[in-house]
Amino acid sequence: QQQVKQSPQSLIVQKGGISIINCAYENTAFDYFPWYQQFPGKGPALLIAIRPDVSEKKEGRFTISFNKSAKQFSLHIMDSQPGDSATYFCAALMNRDDKIIFGKGTRLHILP
Amino acid sequence: DAGITQSPRYKITETGRQVTLMCHQTWSHSYMFWYRQDLGHGLRLIYYSAAADITDKGEVPDGYVVSRSKTENFPLTLESATRSQTSVYFCASQGDSNTEAFFGQGTRLTVV
Numbered sequence: 001q002q003q004v005k006q007s008p009q010s011l012i013v014q015k016g017g018i019s020i021i022n023c024a025y026e027n028t029a030f031d032y033f034p035w036y037q038q039f040p041g042k043g044p045a046l047l048i049a050i051r052p053d054v055s056e057k058k059e060g061r062f063t064i065s066f067n068k069s070a071k072q073f074s075l076h077i078m079d080s081q082p083g084d085s086a087t088y089f090c091a092a093l094m095n096r097d098d099k100i101i102f103g104k105g106t107r108l109h110i111l112p
Numbered sequence: 113d114a115g116i117t118q119s120p121r122y123k124i125t126e127t128g129r130q131v132t133l134m135c136h137q138t139w140s141h142s143y144m145f146w147y148r149q150d151l152g153h154g155l156r157l158i159y160y161s162a163a164a165d166i167t168d169k170g171e172v173p174d175g176y177v178v179s180r181s182k183t184e185n186f187p188l189t190l191e192s193a194t195r196s197q198t199s200v201y202f203c204a205s206q207g208d209s210n211t212e213a214f215f216g217q218g219t220r221l222t223v224v
Contacts (some may be wrong), residue, residue, distance in 0.1 A: 006154075009152070021179055034211065041214050041217075041218075044155070046212045099143070099145065099157060099160050100145075102155060104152070104214070
């Protein structure tokens with residue numbers, strides 16, 4: 001049973017555009033929602049994260065929007081750049097001492 | 113060097129052979145994980161460990177064995193490799209009071 005559903009599987013965006021990746025979860029016990037970024041040949045690395053007590057978190061061009069009632073959260077990349085081309089994973093944790101549940105990933109390609 | 117390292121980076125093995133993938137971390141993190149990454153499946157958890165001598169199955173444990181005699185090491189063994197185990201394997205570690213997982217560079221395993 002997939003606990004974190006991520007879409008789309010792949011995404012192509014023009015340089016300067018907005019990239020949007022969506023995730024939905026089922027377990028309301030999740031209380032931490034990170035996004036990981038993975039470049040080819042590298043391991044994933046934490047990009048940005050949010051807790052369900054806030055509806056939005058912004059770090060530079062990256063923003064997480066969180067809708068607790070809908071059990072959905074999304075990553076927005078503003079002014080997308082070719083260097084943002086990577087695979088993005090949304091994830092969820094039940095508490096800080098638990099294993100991370102990952103979505104299936106989105107391969108993002110930014111056209112130059 | 114501080115961090116988490118995996119070895120080897122690349123491995124080709126024959127069907128039926130035993131192969132061990134190594135993972136070493138220098139932070140003394142309690143939690144360690146093994147994931148496999150396949151196109152269309154994202155990151156799937158194979159095994160994880162909450163501390164030395166404590167291991168537990170993840171989503172896809174069949175055909176794999178782990179051990180954790182020391183906090184810093186978490187080797188993954190394929191007892192009798194099959195072609196379906198051709199994948200990229202990632203090791204990760206996570207501290208007790210830290211929700212961020214740190215990933216190694218990955219091991220690309222090909223079973224022929």
